[in-house]
Amino acid sequence: MPPSGPSAGARYPFSAVVGMADLKLALLVNAVSPDVGGVLVRGEKGTAKSTIVRALAALLPPLRAVAGCRFACDPAAPDPGCPDGPHPAGAPAAERPASLVELPVGASEDRLTGSLDIERALTEGVRAFEPGLLAAAHRGVLYVDEVNLLHDHLVDLLLDAAAMGESYVEREGVSVRHAARFLLVGTMNPEEGELRPQLLDRFGLTVEVAATRDPAERAEVVRRRLRFEADPAAFAPAWAGAEADLAARIAAARALLPSVELTDAALRQITAVCAAFEVDGLRADLVTARAAIALAAWNGRAEVNDDDVRTAARLALPHRRRRDPFDAPGLDRERLDEILDEHGGPGPDDDPDPDPGPPGGGPGGDAGTPPPSGDAGTPPPSGGDGPADGRGQSGDGEPVPADAPATPRLFTVPGLGAGAPGRRSKARSPHGRVSGARPGARGVHLAATLRAAAPHQRARGRSGPGLLVTSADLRESVRDGREGNLVLFAVDASGSMAARQRMRAVKGAVLSLLLDAYQRRDKVGLITFRGAAADLALPPTSSVEAGARRLERLPTGGRTPLSAGLLRAAEVLRVERLRDPSRRPLLVLVTDGRATHGPDPAAAAGLLAGVATVVVDCESGPVRLGLAGALGARMGAEVVRLDELGAASLAGIVRGSRKHGSRKVA
Template sequence: MRTPVVYPFSAVVGMDDMRLALLLNAVSPAVGGVLVRGEKGTAKSTAVRALAAVLPPVDVVPGCRFGCDPAVPDPACPDGPHPADGPAAQRPARLVELPVGASEDRLVGSLDIERALTEGVKSFEPGLLAAAHRGVLYVDEVNLLHDHLVDLLLDAAALGRAYVEREGVSVQHAARFLLVGTMNPEEGELRPQLLDRFGLTVEVAAPRDAGLRAEVVRRRFAADADPTGFEARWAAEERSLADRIAAARDLLPSVVLGDAALAQVTAVCAAFGVDGLRADIVTARAAIAHAAWSGRTDVTEDDVRVAARLALPHRRRRNPFDAPGLDEDTLEQALDDARPDPDDDPTPPEGRGPEDGAPTDDSPADGPSADSPSADDSSSDDGEGALPPRSGPQSGDGDPSPPTGKGDEQPDGDEEQPAGVAPERPAVAPDAAFRARRLEVPGIGAGVAGRRSKARSERGRVVGSTRPTGTVTRLHLVDTVVAAAPHQRERGRTGPGLRLARTDLRQAELEGREGNLVLFVLDASGSMGSRTRVAAVKGAVLSLLTDAYQRRDKVGLVTFRGAGAELALPPTWSVEAAAARLTDLPTGGRSPIAAGLLRAHETLRVERVRDPRRRPLLVVVTDGRATGERGTDHLAHAHRAAGLLHAAGTASVVVDCESGYVKLGLAHTLGMHLGGQTLRLEELGDLVQNVKAAA
C-alpha cells in the first residue's frame, strides 16, 4: 500500500490571504489561530495539512507523552518532573485533526476514575490537546463541532493549558498549538462569541480565471500520477519556506511596535466599532508577525493594513445573519486619520519608513507569491454547486408605501384565477426581528447536543444514575457510596476509609438540551393579507430562525402557494440560507395547505433515515384557509395530511396568522388535527404592536 504524500504548501495555487494568515500564525502562534471560511473544493484542507510539513522541527523530552520542551519543561507535566537541560530528541511538528464527532474525553484526555477510587492510582490518558502541543490542531467543519467542545478548545488555545477535572481528581498540562478551523458557511455559522476567539479569519473561493483553474487541475493530476516526484519538484521551495518561517520566528522578539503604528491599530479598531479589546490585541500581534515575516524590525502602516484585513472582518457582525466583511474606504480613512502630520514632526515616527509608513525594504509584504498556486482538496472539500455566502435580511418596515385603504388589506382575488395560476406579488422585506419564545419537542430525547428540547446528554444536571457498562466518565458519587456502604464489614473495613469494588461504581445520568430539526411550513398564498401583514409574518419567522441559530438547530423551509408546495430549503445547518430564502419569497395565489403538509411529511420521512437521533419540530405558519380548484374540499384534504404527520409522531406548532375582526379559527382546527400547539402570531414575542397595526 502506497504511503500518502502530503501536497506541498508551496504548490498551492492562489489563495494568498489564506496562505498568509496560516504563515503569520506559524511565525507567531500568539496571534490566536485561523478560521478559513469558504465553499466546497477550495483547497482549505489541502493547505492546512500542507502547513505542518514546513514548520520547523521541535525538541522534546524523550518519552514524554505531552511533548515537553527539554529547555523549559512543564513543571506540572503528568509525565514529569523533567530535569532542566536534560536529554532531548527532535521530531517534526505534528498536525493533529479533531473529528467533528469527538467526545470531551477524546479532546482533553480522560482519567481512569475506577483505578483512582479503588486503587488510589492517578491514571491519565492524554487527549488530542496534548498531542497537538507545539504543533497544529486542525478542526475541519468547526461550525459543526459541539459548542462545549469549541469552548474547551478555544479556552485551551487562549490559556496555553488544558485542564481535566473529575470528582476531585485534577490534571493539567501545557497545550500551546496553532489552531486552524475550516468551515463551509452554507452548513451553518459559528456563534459570534466563538468567531471572536479566532485570531484571524479569511474567506476563500475558487478562482474565476480559467488559466488558474487549469493550473489547479494540472498540478492535481501531476500529484496524483507521481506523488513522490511531485513532492521532489517542490522540495526546494518547501525548504526555502521553512527557512523563512524559522528566520521570522527568530526575528519576532526584536520587532518593535512603535507608538505611531499602535495608534493606527487602535484607530482602525475604533473606526469599525468592534466589541471589546481583543481585536486591538490580535491586530497588533498580527502586524508584528507580518513585520517579522517581511524581514523588518519595525511595524509599518502596511503591516497594520494587512493585519486589519485579516483580524477585523469577522468581528464586525452585529447579528447572526450579518456577513463578515471590511469596508476598504473606512480602513484607509482610519489609517489616514491616525497618520502623523509630517509638518508637525519632521522626524519619521518609530516603526515608520521615510515615505509615510511604506515598507523600507524590498521584502515581500504578502505571503507566498501568486504564482505559487494551489490545488483543490479532492479528499474533503470536493464538490460543486455551492451557494455563495449571502448576507442576512435587514430590518425594515416591509414597504415604503403604507396601506392606502381597505382594499389594500384584502387578500388577492385568487378564486378568479385559472387553476394553477398564482398571481405573484414582489417579495416583501421582513419586519424587525424580536426575541422569540422557545418552542420545544415534548418528552426526553437523546439527540445531538443543543439548546432547545430536553434530552439525555453528556452535559447538564444530574437526574439519576446507572451501573456502568464500560469506562466510568461521570461518577455519581453519592449513589456509589450508598451502593458500597452495606458491604464494608464483609470487606474487612476497620478504619475511616471506604472500601470500593467495581460493582459499587455508578455512572451519573445527565439531562441537558438537544438540537432539533425545525422545519418551517410557510403559507405564501394571497390569503395571508396585505403587504404590511406579510412583512410582520416574515419578521416573526425570521425571529424563530434567529432562535434556531442560537439553539444550534438544523432548519428547513417548505412553502406553498398557487398550484402546490416547494421545498425551498432542504434541511441544513445554514440558518443564514433560510433567512435569505425568506427575504426573497414572493407571495400570492391560492392556499394548497394539504400540498405543503404532504411535502413536509415526505421531507421528515427522509430526514429520519439520514439523521435518526435528531427529533423534528414542525412549525406551520398559516391562517388556515385552504383554497384551490373549485369543487374540492380543500380543508378535508389539509386535515387528512395533518393526520399523517400526527400519526408519525411529529411534534408541531401552528402559528395562527389570521387577521381581521371576524376570525374563523381555521388554524386552530388545523393544529388540533396535527396534535400540536396553536399560537397566535402575537404570542411569539414582542411583535404585538406591529401585528395589531397590520390587523
C-alpha cells in the same frame, strides 16, 4: 504501476497549492508568531482548505522537548506543574517535529482533555492520567475540520484552553493541570451553520476562500492534483526547493520577531482602525498589532509599516465586525484606506516596492483569493417595499420585507429526546449532567463499576492490590442534557395572507427563531405554499445566513393550496426522520385556514398526527370564520392568533403545549 492515490501519510506540498494568497499568508503569519491566535478558514466545499492546513506542519521548525515528556515541555522553561514532571534543570532534551493534531468533530470530552487511565486504575489500583489531544497539540497545531459542527461541550473546553494556555481536568478523582498552548486552525463551510461568537472571536485571523473562476488556474489545480495522486513520491521532490525556502524564511522571521518595533504611529493606526470599525473589546487591537509585527518579520523588516497594518487589519477584523449571524464577515477596504490615510497611512498603491512573497503564487500578495465583498455591518438585501396598496405586494409574486427580528424566550419540544447535542429540549445525552448509571461499557462510570465489582472480590480470589473486574461489572454513565430540534415552518404566502403587516410579522417571527436556532444549535426549515403548489424554500439547515436570504426573497400572492402545504410538511418530516431519527420536530403552521385550491386539508392534516404543532391563525377582520382554529383542533395543535405572534409570545405558547407532544424517543 503507479499507485491510484496518495499513500498513507503523504501530504500535498504547501507551495504546490495554486493561488490562495491570503490563506497562505495568514497561516504563515501564525507560523512566525503563534501568539496571533490561529486562523479560521471559511469557504465553499472543495477549495483545498484541509489540504493546505495539513501541509503547514511540514514547514514548522522542529522543537526541543524534555526527553520522554508526553506534554512536550520546553527544556529551557519546563512547566512546573507538568504531570510528567517536575523536570530538573538540565534534563535531557530531544528534538521532535512540530505536531499537527486533528480534533474530530465527534470526539469525546475524554479524548480532548484526557482522563483517568481506567485499565491501570482497575488492574494496578493506581491513579494515572492518560493525556488527550490538548496535550498532544501543545507547542504545535490543533486543527479542527468543520469546526462549526463541533459539539458545544468541546467548544467550551477549547475556549478555556485557548484563553488560559492550560488544560484543567477534574473528574473521577483526578485533578490534573498541564500547559496547552497551540496554534488553533479551523475550517468550515458557512452553508452548514455558523460558529458561536465566543469561539469565533478566539481565532486571530479569518480568511474567506473560494475556487478561482479563471479556467487556466483551475486547469493547473487539476493538473497538479492528478500528478500528486498518481505518484506522491515523485511529486514531492519537484517542490522540495520551494518548501525548504519557506521553512527557512519562517525560521528567519521567528528569529527576527523579538526585535521588530511597533512604532507609536503604527499603534495609533491600529487602534484608530479598530475603533472606527466598532469591534467589541480590545482583543482585535492586540491581534492586529501581533499580526502586523509578524508581517514585518516575515518581510524581513525591523519596524512595522503602514502596509503591515493594512494587511493585518484585513485579516484580523472581518469576523469581529459581525453584529448578528445574518451579517456576513467582511471589511470595507475603501473605508480602511480612508482611516489609514487620516492617521498618516499611505494608500495601498503607494508602496514603491511591495514584497512579492514566495514563488509559485505564494503569500505576500492578494492574487488567488477574491476580496470579501461589502461591509459586514450591511444586512442582507430585502425584496423592496413596493407600493402601500394594503395587499403586501407591488405585484403578484414580489417579496415583502420582514420586521426586525426579536429575541424569543426559550421553548422546548415536550418529552425526553435523544437527539443531537444542543441547548433546547430535555434529552438523554452523552455530554450532559450525570444522573445515574446502567450496565454498559461506553463512558464508564468508575464509582458505579467499582461498587458493582467490590462484593465479588473474595469469591474471585483477589490477592493483590487491584480489583478483579468482569464485563458484567461495567457501568456506564446516564446523563441528562439538552438536544437540538428541527423547527419546520409551513407558511401560507398566498393572496389571502398578503396583507403587508401580516407577512412582515410572519417573516420577523421566522427570523427571530432562526437567530434562536443558531444560538441553541437547532435545525430550521421553511415551506411556503401559494398558487398551486408548496415549495421547500429552505431545506432543514443550521445556517441562519441561508435562512435569512431565502426568507427575504420569499414572494407572496395567488391562491391557497393549504393541503399541498400540509402534504409537503409531512414529506419533509418523513425524510428528516429517516436522515436523523433522533432529532424531534416541531411544526409551526402559519395560515388563516382558507383553502382555495386543491382538496380538503383534513386528510393531509391526519398525516401530521403525533407531531408537536403550533397553528398561527392569521385571519383578521370583524368577521372571522375560525378555519385555522378548527384545523388546529383537528391536528391536536395549539392555536395562537397572529396578533400574539411576537416571537416571545409564540415561544411561550409552544413551551406550554406539553400535552401535544411529538413521538417520544426513549
